[in-house]
Amino acid sequence: MREDLLWVEKYRPKRIADVIGNEEAKSAFTDWLKNKHRSKKAILLYGPPGVGKTTLVNAAAHEFGFRVIEMNASDARSEKAICKVAGPATAFVALDTFSSESKGNVLFMDEVDGIAGNEDRGGVSTILRLIEESRIPVIMAANDPDIDKLRPLKKVSALVRFHQVRIPLIIAMLQEICQKEHIEAEFEALERIAENSQGDVRSAINDLQSLAEASRKLTLQDTVGLSARNKDVGMDETLGGYFSAKSLLEASMRLSRSSVDYDELLMAIGDNLPLRYRDPAELAEAYDFVSQADVFRGRIGTENWHLLRYFFNSLAMAAAVSPGSYQPFSLISPPIRVITLFWTKGRRTMLNNICGKIGQRCHVSRATAKTDVVPYVKAMLSRRKADEIVSWLELDNEEVEFLGKLNRL
Amino acid sequence: MVVLNKQGFKLPRVEKDKFILLLRLGLEYDRAKGTFCVGSYNNIERLTNTIAEILGEDEVAFSQTCIHCGKDFACSECKYAESCATRNLPFHCVCPRCLKSGGKLEDTR
Numbered sequence: 367m368r369e370d371l372l373w374v375e376k377y378r379p380k381r382i383a384d385v386i387g388n389e390e391a392k393s394a395f396t397d398w399l400k401n402k403h404r405s406k407k408a409i410l411l412y413g414p415p416g417v418g419k420t421t422l423v424n425a426a427a428h429e430f431g432f433r434v435i436e437m438n439a440s441d442a443r444s445e446k447a448i449c450k451v452a453g454p455a456t457a458f459v460a461l462d463t464f465s466s467e468s469k470g471n472v473l474f475m476d477e478v479d480g481i482a483g484n485e486d487r488g489g490v491s492t493i494l495r496l497i498e499e500s501r502i503p504v505i506m507a508a509n510d511p512d513i514d515k516l517r518p519l520k521k522v523s524a525l526v527r528f529h530q531v532r533i534p535l536i537i538a539m540l541q542e543i544c545q546k547e548h549i550e551a552e553f554e555a556l557e558r559i560a561e562n563s564q565g566d567v568r569s570a571i572n573d574l575q576s577l578a579e580a581s582r583k584l585t586l587q588d589t590v591g592l593s594a595r596n597k598d599v600g601m602d603e604t605l606g607g608y609f610s611a612k613s614l615l616e617a618s619m620r621l622s623r624s625s626v627d628y629d630e631l632l633m634a635i636g637d638n639l640p641l642r643y644r645d646p647a648e649l650a651e652a653y654d655f656v657s658q659a660d661v662f663r664g665r666i667g668t669e670n671w672h673l674l675r676y677f678f679n680s681l682a683m684a685a686a687v688s689p690g691s692y693q694p695f696s697l698i699s700p701p702i703r704v705i706t707l708f709w710t711k712g713r714r715t716m717l718n719n720i721c722g723k724i725g726q727r728c729h730v731s732r733a734t735a736k737t738d739v740v741p742y743v744k745a746m747l748s749r750r751k752a753d754e755i756v757s758w759l760e761l762d763n764e765e766v767e768f769l770g771k772l773n774r775l
Numbered sequence: 776m777v778v779l780n781k782q783g784f785k786l787p788r789v790e791k792d793k794f795i796l797l798l799r800l801g802l803e804y805d806r807a808k809g810t811f812c813v814g815s816y817n818n819i820e821r822l823t824n825t826i827a828e829i830l831g832e833d834e835v836a837f838s839q840t841c842i843h844c845g846k847d848f849a850c851s852e853c854k855y856a857e858s859c860a861t862r863n864l865p866f867h868c869v870c871p872r873c874l875k876s877g878g879k880l881e882d883t884r
Contacts, residue, residue, distance in 0.1 A: 534869035
């Protein structure tokens with residue numbers, strides 16, 4: 367039901383012929399998939415986001431009768447995880463392969479360039495081994511094939527490059543959607559959306575939906591906001607728009623147009639959710655989506671920014687758990703964690719200095735001093751037999767007083 | 776600028792190394808007809824630059840095929856050419872006439 371709200375899902379191509387653009391890449395891929403005697407067991411589809419790589423794989427598999435076993439960026443792709451999911455799938459040929467309807471399984475690993483960090487340790491070497499031993503076709507998709515860690519995968523795979531979808535093709539597709547949705551759209555407005563999308567079909571459809579869904583009319587004037595995307599939108603404005611969003615798409619748009627640091631945004635949304643949802647079941651569902659977003663934020667790190675849309679999608683889902691139940695409330699902003707860190711900075715600095723002195727004397731790290739020594743020093747100070755230890759540790763009066771009042775570390 | 780037909784075009788005779796480079800970059804050679812055509816599009820920008828170098832031109836352009844009417848046309852006829860990331864490359868597109876008349880993509884399937 368929720369998927370139908372998004373036109374990108376509603377109009378997601380079901381057949382190969384419905385995927386627009388990249389005709390040459392489409393035929394190269396389908397030729398590879400249809401061929402029973404492939405020279406390479408794996409294929410790597412690469413190109414910018416939103417040009418139809420994933421859509422083509424699903425459409426082709428559907429059309430040729432393959433069942434897709436997919437591992438995308440939301441799954442952990444460590445050696446263990448890949449072996450667990452893909453190992454059995456690639457080692458055996460499914461029994462229904464011998465029936466006329468099914469051609470068996472294909473393994474599809476989306477966003478392979480996103481395999482990174484500790485969670486995905488050993489991922490690439492496991493995929494390589496998997497390809498070598500696989501008895502089923504292995505399909506991979508990536509946005510950036512030029513990163514070093516993908517080099518070994520490129521050597522063993524057939525490569526198919528996808529290009530940006532051309533503006534006239536996007537316009538033609540938008541015209542078709544407008545017709546199906548009974549939207550009166552000015553040609554110049556569609557032109558503007560297509561040009562603004564920079565070859566990304568997904569973002570063009572999202573823009574069209576956000577601009578035209580409500581009024582069923584689209585003029586060039588309506589598209590003026592598209593170029594204002596880089597405008598600074600602060601925390602309060604973002605949170606206000608996000609929590610009052612009437613649809614998944616609106617929430618997603620509010621997030622993508624925000625200029626707030628993503629970590630702070632995540633914390634602020636987490637803090638405000640209990641004020642937004644009074645029903646515990648709804649609150650639990652919303653927190654579940656926020657935790658998913660947190661996982662994606664971790665996977666994005668500092669370089670995998672192509673995963674940002676998954677982060678936004680999960681956060682947007684949290685706002686769209688129950689759009690009808692929205693009641694205005696006072697926002698908590700900035701995030702409680704940021705405020706707490708601000709207020710406790712003096713205390714943390716003092717404790718850190720004391721731990722440094724203890725560490726120097728006892729030859730332990732500050733962390734060990736904090737957990738293993740400070741509680742005993744505090745106990746000694748409370749028994750008034752501490753002059754010797756105070757002078758040995760070179761603690762001043764302020765620090766002794768601080769330790770005396772310290773309730774918890 | 777030279778406009779090449781992507782279905783098949785002729786090139787002047789080149790050295791062996793250059794010929795091998797062209798094939799590696801994705802060009803296919805039809806020995807019977809003596810014509811080249813594009814077989815792989817993975818290195819298409821480098822390929823067009825190499826062809827331009829062989830022809831002694833600043834730029835070469837490929838003809839475009841309209842997915843509606845099937846006719847060939849040149850990127851110079853298109854008003855979006857300036858902002859197109861794949862300008863002059865041999866891909867399918869919608870010709871200005873079909874785009875204006877609002878031909879349906881469904882009809883091409």
